[in-house]
Amino acid sequence: MSLFSAISVGASGMAAQRARAELLVENLANAETTRTPEGGPYRRKDAVFESSTVSSPFASVFSSQLESMGGVAVSGVVTDMSEPERRYLPGHPDADKDGYVAFPKVNTAEDMVDLMGAARSYGANVSAISAVKDMIQRSLDLGR
Amino acid sequence: MVGPILPISGVSLPQAIRPAGQTGGGGFQDVLSSAIQNVEAVGQNASASVERFLAGEGEELHTTILATQQAELSLDLFLQARNKVVSAYQEIMRMQM
Amino acid sequence: MLQPVAGQLERYMDLLSARQKLVASNVANADTPGYHTQDIDFQSEFLKATGGPPRVTEVGDLPMKNDGNNVSLDREARLLAENALRFQVASQLMKSQIRSVRSAIQEGKS
Numbered sequence: 001m002s003l004f005s006a007i008s009v010g011a012s013g014m015a016a017q018r019a020r021a022e023l024l025v026e027n028l029a030n031a032e033t034t035r036t037p038e039g040g041p042y043r044r045k046d047a048v049f050e051s052s053t054v055s056s057p058f059a060s061v062f063s064s065q066l067e068s069m070g071g072v073a074v075s076g077v078v079t080d081m082s083e084p085e086r087r088y089l090p091g092h093p094d095a096d097k098d099g100y101v102a103f104p105k106v107n108t109a110e111d112m113v114d115l116m117g118a119a120r121s122y123g124a125n126v127s128a129i130s131a132v133k134d135m136i137q138r139s140l141d142l143g144r
Numbered sequence: 145m146v147g148p149i150l151p152i153s154g155v156s157l158p159q160a161i162r163p164a165g166q167t168g169g170g171g172f173q174d175v176l177s178s179a180i181q182n183v184e185a186v187g188q189n190a191s192a193s194v195e196r197f198l199a200g201e202g203e204e205l206h207t208t209i210l211a212t213q214q215a216e217l218s219l220d221l222f223l224q225a226r227n228k229v230v231s232a233y234q235e236i237m238r239m240q241m
Numbered sequence: 242m243l244q245p246v247a248g249q250l251e252r253y254m255d256l257l258s259a260r261q262k263l264v265a266s267n268v269a270n271a272d273t274p275g276y277h278t279q280d281i282d283f284q285s286e287f288l289k290a291t292g293g294p295p296r297v298t299e300v301g302d303l304p305m306k307n308d309g310n311n312v313s314l315d316r317e318a319r320l321l322a323e324n325a326l327r328f329q330v331a332s333q334l335m336k337s338q339i340r341s342v343r344s345a346i347q348e349g350k351s
Contacts, residue, residue, distance in 0.1 A: 002197075016269070070270075071269055072269045094325065116195075128264060131261065134347040135325060135328045143209045144335075204254075206254050207251065217346065228349070
């Protein structure tokens with residue numbers, strides 16, 4: 001696994017964190033959404049991360065899997081299927097016959113903190129790529 | 145009173161100067177061929193490194209660059225030495241006998 | 242002809258590259274459940290007489306989060322900078338080595 005693959009690894013980290021951030025933003029935007037096309041209130045979504053191999057168009061077909069491990073990928077999105085939060089609001093257009101409205105179970109504060117975490121991790125991946133690029137550049141300079 | 149003119153005897157050629165290397169079995173020739181082999185080996189190493197790098201087999205860039213630098217320097221040194229030998233030879237050949 | 246100091250420097254750069262790759266992996270997996278921080282034992286790998294790829298180990302005594310992940314972005318950020326700087330130093334030293342040899346060869350020209 002040469003330094004070039006470390007760039008792919010960083011890129012996979014950026015992609016994963018971005019996907020995570022997008023889901024968090026969706027959660028935050030829909031924190032009060034009581035009506036969705038599928039019926040019922042918005043249900044919270046989470047990205048599931050998993051270690052993965054990184055492939056590069058330049059990598060040899062023979063390079064071992066072990067060597068290309070180190071990346072990350074979003075292996076799936078988990079939707080919160082638990083019972084939604086019910087609040088008593090009889091006048092609400094989405095109230096049921098008992099006057100209760102089903103609200104999304106989104107913990108706004110928690111998701112905001114997670115979003116900051118995703119941003120920080122995204123930045124860390126950018127820094128990693130930058131540092132690796134610098135090392136590659138210096139290797140090239142040896143030939144000057 | 146002068147004597148009779150004697151016949152001119154043939155001029156005998158001087159003994160061929162033997163190169164030092166041939167008598168000893170070592171010496172300059174061996175040094176030269178081992179130097180050539182070394183330059184070739186270093187060159188091969190560099191080519192192999194470049195191939196591995198381009199094929200994406202995980203060769204580090206700095207390894208390849210260093211190998212090519214080494215090859216370059218080896219060849220450079222060899223050429224300089226060869227040039228010196230050649231110019232020394234030419235100088236000797238220019239000497240009037 | 243660049244040995245032996247150059248040989249040492251090249252090994253140093255090899256190990257720094259390997260270490261930096263692991264830092265990149267750790268950073269990418271900073272939020273992966275169950276992922277453990279990876280590293281190499283730089284000192285002992287450098288002192289090893291035989292070359293070859295270094296052994297990857299898991300780093301102990303790092304605080305573990307609820308999901309089994311123990312990556313510390315602070316630690317990785319520090320290592321990222323340190324590896325990059327050391328690589329800079331090594332490549333500079335290597336460059337001047339090469340330059341010296343080249344000069345010596347050129348000097349012989351006259």
